[in-house]
Amino acid sequence: MKITPLTANTFASDGGAMFGLVPKGIWQRFCTPDELNLIPQRANAWLIECDDGKKGLLETGCGDPAWFSEKERSHHQLEEKWILPQSLENLGLSVDEIDFIILSHAHWDHAGALMDPDGRPTFPNAEVFLREAEVDCVRSGDPLLYKSYPPKIKETFEKLSDRIFPVPDEDPEMLPGIYLLPAQGHTEGQAGIFFTQTELAGMEDTTAALFTGDNCPSQNHLRMVFQTAYDTYPLKTRAWKQEWFPRCVKDKILLMFTHDPHAYGAWIGADAKKEYVITETYTGNE
Numbered sequence: 001m002k003i004t005p006l007t008a009n010t011f012a013s014d015g016g017a018m019f020g021l022v023p024k025g026i027w028q029r030f031c032t033p034d035e036l037n038l039i040p041q042r043a044n045a046w047l048i049e050c051d052d053g054k055k056g057l058l059e060t061g062c063g064d065p066a067w068f069s070e071k072e073r074s075h076h077q078l079e080e081k082w083i084l085p086q087s088l089e090n091l092g093l094s095v096d097e098i099d100f101i102i103l104s105h106a107h108w109d110h111a112g113a114l115m116d117p118d119g120r121p122t123f124p125n126a127e128v129f130l131r132e133a134e135v136d137c138v139r140s141g142d143p144l145l146y147k148s149y150p151p152k153i154k155e156t157f158e159k160l161s162d163r164i165f166p167v168p169d170e171d172p173e174m175l176p177g178i179y180l181l182p183a184q185g186h187t188e189g190q191a192g193i194f195f196t197q198t199e200l201a202g203m204e205d206t207t208a209a210l211f212t213g214d215n216c217p218s219q220n221h222l223r224m225v226f227q228t229a230y231d232t233y234p235l236k237t238r239a240w241k242q243e244w245f246p247r248c249v250k251d252k253i254l255l256m257f258t259h260d261p262h263a264y265g266a267w268i269g270a271d272a273k274k275e276y277v278i279t280e281t282y283t284g285n286e
């Protein structure tokens with residue numbers, strides 16, 4: 001198996017919302033906000049090429065900006081175009097050739113690309129995999145989650161219901177060597193996607209890798225309390241980091257970031273003062 005990082009979208013988020021409890025005086029040392037307090041974000045996606053020839057995507061980004069309202073587009077500074085199809089084309093691939101899609105969770109910046117603005121599946125031949133608990137949350141209609149899973153997302157899941165495949169926790173290995181494991185915190189049903197061993201574009205050695213979803217969206221979110229204000233269960237996000245980060249240090253697991261605008265991933269080490277620090281970043285072939 002080989003994985004290759006791609007950019008799906010670029011956008012911007014409120015810096016305060018991205019760092020939750022952390023005072024601006026601290027987070028602005030490494031993320032410079034603009035005059036609207038927005039910081040640059042990327043929706044990162046990964047092409048997965050399996051040994052049997054199957055091709056998939058881990059994450060697909062926000063999708064076509066036309067899917068969003070004018071207000072949403074301007075609030076998030078969504079660029080004119082959804083970049084992912086071009087990113088695939090640069091590798092000689094089209095959206096038709098994608099056999100499967102894995103999503104960490106179903107927020108707009110992760111599941112917004114499944115359907116085009118005309119209500120058609122964007123990836124006509126792809127089956128879509130998420131943790132069962134996340135699919136249940138989308139379908140629950142829980143009024144407390146109306147911001148997390150707005151009508152547009154619910155409608156997408158209804159229209160694509162025959163191609164959405166919930167992955168149960170009892171059987172999390174959806175393909176050989178790819179696991180959708182519980183990564184509660186950011187959402188109840190979020191998955192951390194674990195690759196037991198994979199080739200990595202531009203690197204000689206194979207590596208184990210973990211896609212962190214929004215429990216650790218960037219290289220600036222390693223510290224326990226550096227977490228987004230969007231997290232449904234903040235303490236669970238911290239517990240997840242406490243469970244996984246020591247393992248990432250010990251087993252040299254690549255952390256794959258969902259929104260870092262500069263690095264697709266990093267290997268980390270323990271640090272007495274800062275808890276965890278980057279030992280090496282991974283920027284793909286850029």
Ligand SMILES: [Zn+2]
Nearest residue numbers: 107109110214
């Ligand atoms: Zn996100």
